[in-house]
Amino acid sequence: MELTPTLIINQMLFGLALGAVYILMACGLTIIFGLLDVVNFAHGTFYMLGAFAAFVIVSLFGNFWLGLASAVIIVGLIGWVTETYLIKPLYGKDPLYPLMLTFGFSVAVTDLMRGIFGTIGKTVPLPQIFTGSLMWEGIFIPKYRVFIIFLTLGVLIFLWYFFKKTNLGMIIRAATRDSLMVRTLGINVPRIWTFGFALGVGLAALAGGVNSTIQSALPDMGVEMTIECFVVVVIGGLGSLGGAILGGLIIGQVISFVSLLASDWSNVAIFITMLLILLVRTRGLFGEAGRL
Amino acid sequence: MKKSSWIIGSVFLFTLMLSGVASAKPIAALLFPLSGPFSAMGTDMKQGSELALEEINAKGGVLGQKAEVVMGDDEFKAPVAIRKYKEMVDGQGIKAIGGTLSGGISVAVNEWACKNKVLYMCFCHSSIPLGKEQCGYGFVSGMIPYQTGVATAKYAFQNLGKSWMIVTQDYRFGTDELSAWLTVSEKMGGKFLGNIYSPLGQVDYSAHIPKIAATNPEILVINVYGQSMDAIIKQLGEAGLTNKKMKFVIPKSHLWSIKAAGLIYNENFYGGHEYYWTLQDKFPKAKKFIEAYGKKYGVPPSQDADGGYTGTRALLEAMNAAKTTTDVAKLVKTLEGFKMDYNKGPEEFRACDHIRATSVVIVKGIGAKAKDWNFGEVVAEYPASETLESCENNKKDVPYGAVKLPGK
Numbered sequence: 106m107e108l109t110p111t112l113i114i115n116q117m118l119f120g121l122a123l124g125a126v127y128i129l130m131a132c133g134l135t136i137i138f139g140l141l142d143v144v145n146f147a148h149g150t151f152y153m154l155g156a157f158a159a160f161v162i163v164s165l166f167g168n169f170w171l172g173l174a175s176a177v178i179i180v181g182l183i184g185w186v187t188e189t190y191l192i193k194p195l196y197g198k199d200p201l202y203p204l205m206l207t208f209g210f211s212v213a214v215t216d217l218m219r220g221i222f223g224t225i226g227k228t229v230p231l232p233q234i235f236t237g238s239l240m241w242e243g244i245f246i247p248k249y250r251v252f253i254i255f256l257t258l259g260v261l262i263f264l265w266y267f268f269k270k271t272n273l274g275m276i277i278r279a280a281t282r283d284s285l286m287v288r289t290l291g292i293n294v295p296r297i298w299t300f301g302f303a304l305g306v307g308l309a310a311l312a313g314g315v316n317s318t319i320q321s322a323l324p325d326m327g328v329e330m331t332i333e334c335f336v337v338v339v340i341g342g343l344g345s346l347g348g349a350i351l352g353g354l355i356i357g358q359v360i361s362f363v364s365l366l367a368s369d370w371s372n373v374a375i376f377i378t379m380l381l382i383l384l385v386r387t388r389g390l391f392g393e394a395g396r397l
Numbered sequence: 398m399k400k401s402s403w404i405i406g407s408v409f410l411f412t413l414m415l416s417g418v419a420s421a422k423p424i425a426a427l428l429f430p431l432s433g434p435f436s437a438m439g440t441d442m443k444q445g446s447e448l449a450l451e452e453i454n455a456k457g458g459v460l461g462q463k464a465e466v467v468m469g470d471d472e473f474k475a476p477v478a479i480r481k482y483k484e485m486v487d488g489q490g491i492k493a494i495g496g497t498l499s500g501g502i503s504v505a506v507n508e509w510a511c512k513n514k515v516l517y518m519c520f521c522h523s524s525i526p527l528g529k530e531q532c533g534y535g536f537v538s539g540m541i542p543y544q545t546g547v548a549t550a551k552y553a554f555q556n557l558g559k560s561w562m563i564v565t566q567d568y569r570f571g572t573d574e575l576s577a578w579l580t581v582s583e584k585m586g587g588k589f590l591g592n593i594y595s596p597l598g599q600v601d602y603s604a605h606i607p608k609i610a611a612t613n614p615e616i617l618v619i620n621v622y623g624q625s626m627d628a629i630i631k632q633l634g635e636a637g638l639t640n641k642k643m644k645f646v647i648p649k650s651h652l653w654s655i656k657a658a659g660l661i662y663n664e665n666f667y668g669g670h671e672y673y674w675t676l677q678d679k680f681p682k683a684k685k686f687i688e689a690y691g692k693k694y695g696v697p698p699s700q701d702a703d704g705g706y707t708g709t710r711a712l713l714e715a716m717n718a719a720k721t722t723t724d725v726a727k728l729v730k731t732l733e734g735f736k737m738d739y740n741k742g743p744e745e746f747r748a749c750d751h752i753r754a755t756s757v758v759i760v761k762g763i764g765a766k767a768k769d770w771n772f773g774e775v776v777a778e779y780p781a782s783e784t785l786e787s788c789e790n791n792k793k794d795v796p797y798g799a800v801k802l803p804g805k
Contacts, residue, residue: 323624
């Protein structure tokens with residue numbers, strides 16, 4: 106197989122689209138960790154719930170956009186309830202407790218979904234507008250992947266604006282640094298935490314909804330995604346949004362090019378990349394840059 | 398005090414009742430991947446087994462008693478499967494085990510069964526009748542992976558083109574299929590353009606699409622199974638490759654993957670099946686199976702459902718014929734050359750290598766014409782005589798076992 110410039114550009118574009126989904130996932134995980142210090146092992150489970158929520162809504166109403174929006178809202182609400190009733194009582198205790206809780210939550214919810222939806226993959230049809238690829242001089246990329254890239258870009262712009270320019274965003278950032286001080290200003294910090302958790306899992310649900318058209322929604326689909334998402338976050342540096350973005354971009358390109366050159370190494374490659382980066386920077390690329 | 402005595406008494410009675418229920422001694426242990434990437438197929442397999450068990454019990458059970466069979470989840474992991482089988486063999490005295498849906502896991506379970514002198518009825522595509530894996534205790538109610546490879550490759554080179562590229566799931570099943578395709582390609586003048594190894598459980602194939610598009614083969618062989626198969630078909634469709642000249646051949650296809658693909662699974666798709674439900678038009682006895690399965694589960698049986706049904710029914714009928722549930726030597730002897738007429742006409746377990754000699758069906762996609770469960774049309778059927786190697790060859794694991802695999 107000859108490595109032509111066209112092939113390399115195509116590979117980069119597909120890698121960018123792959124990375125975009127990881128960015129959505131990793132940003133959600135980062136917000137949760139940065140704000141709550143909770144290592145959310147159920148992040149992939151919320152991704153899976155997003156895919157199923159999109160499937161249910163699209164099946165009922167036949168509208169992809171409604172499905173995608175509903176996935177974020179429905180799963181965000183599930184996240185709200187989860188944080189309020191399950192995670193909140195564990196704040197201030199050993200960090201292992203919320204970690205174990207989210208792990209248990211993921212196992213239980215996966216089994217529950219298996220009981221409800223069975224083991225056969227559920228499909229969300231690709232909207233007609235996104236079928237086929239954009240092509241130019243041998244360079245091509247599926248329209249849907251272009252949508253994923255722009256959607257992620259839009260989400261990142263929103264997150265930047267939200268955290269830097271809005272009062273609520275600034276309060277959240279302040280709460281991640283010194284929640285006691287924010288509390289003394291009369292702000293309901295526990296409510297801020299709940300909102301942050303819902304926002305984080307909402308992003309995972311968005312990624313799940315997006316991927317429900319190109320993969321089948323399955324109860325187990327979140328397991329691998331959780332691991333890959335942690336790799337992205339660790340590469341970028343725990344708690345850093347910039348790190349999550351860079352980590353997602355790196356992993357997308359690593360998977361893409363290793364798939365081209367040595368496909369059987371594509372799974373291992375992300376772990377080797379993580380290992381190499383951690384050897385050089387033990388706290389990840391942006392690990393010391395602070396939070397959010 | 399009186400109240401607490403009453404509660405304790407009730408709990409004791411309930412426990413006693415439960416222990417009474419559990420005391421019916423199971424005669425076989427079956428495991429399926431009910432979670433993990435093959436869970437949809439594993440569920441089918443379990444349902445096939447349940448139906449066979451139900452039918453056997455309706456006809457009087459095994460050795461005049463209601464047959465009890467333990468069924469569980471192997472989590473698609475060989476260590477889990479072996480641990481659970483061991484628990485049931487050591488703890489409950491079971492001497493016959495069955496199930497599993499993975500070429501790799503079945504080989505590991507077979508090795509364990511051989512060491513422990515336990516009869517193992519594998520329901521999936523498995524290489525346990527080949528070479529050193531052949532130990533005398535393993536039977537296969539599915540088929541050997543190379544059979545679907547041979548059948549689909551023959552069909553493809555005769556009807557679809559010569560240049561081909563393959564995406565191979567990187568484990569025993571996938572590499573066996575790849576060997577078959579390489580062998581048939583050499584014999585029939587095929588032009589091999591490259592292989593892409595895919596890790597087990599992969600669900601995003603987009604990174605391979607530029608390479609596939611740049612290579613532009615006449616035939617792309619999708620040699621992956623489970624949720625990976627759903628994903629790659631959808632992603633090829635997403636990229637717009639499925640509506641062009643390229644043909645897609647899936648050595649082991651599946652009903653659920655075709656359903657999941659929807660309109661993408663069009664006339665350019667060809668899949669190998671050990672069983673396809675429209676065979677009821679050809680074999681009258683299949684009609685009964687399909688009706689019973691449909692009534693119980695609301696869907697037609699897939700090839701994995703057939704593998705589970707055939708393996709379970711044959712195992713239990715062999716116990717009746719051998720008049721034992723625990724004498725492994727007698728059971729093995731009974732199953733060798735065991736004749737069946739279940740869902741695909743008269744068949745048997747070959748005495749020499751314990752493989753169910755069965756045909757491969759090639760099903761072509763029908764795209765927009767698909768309706769209800771009618772996803773495709775059967776365009777060819779290759780009998781076992783055209784896909785199965787001789788006993789001598791299987792014993793030596795030739796020719797497919799001798800193939801040098803690319804990149805290995």
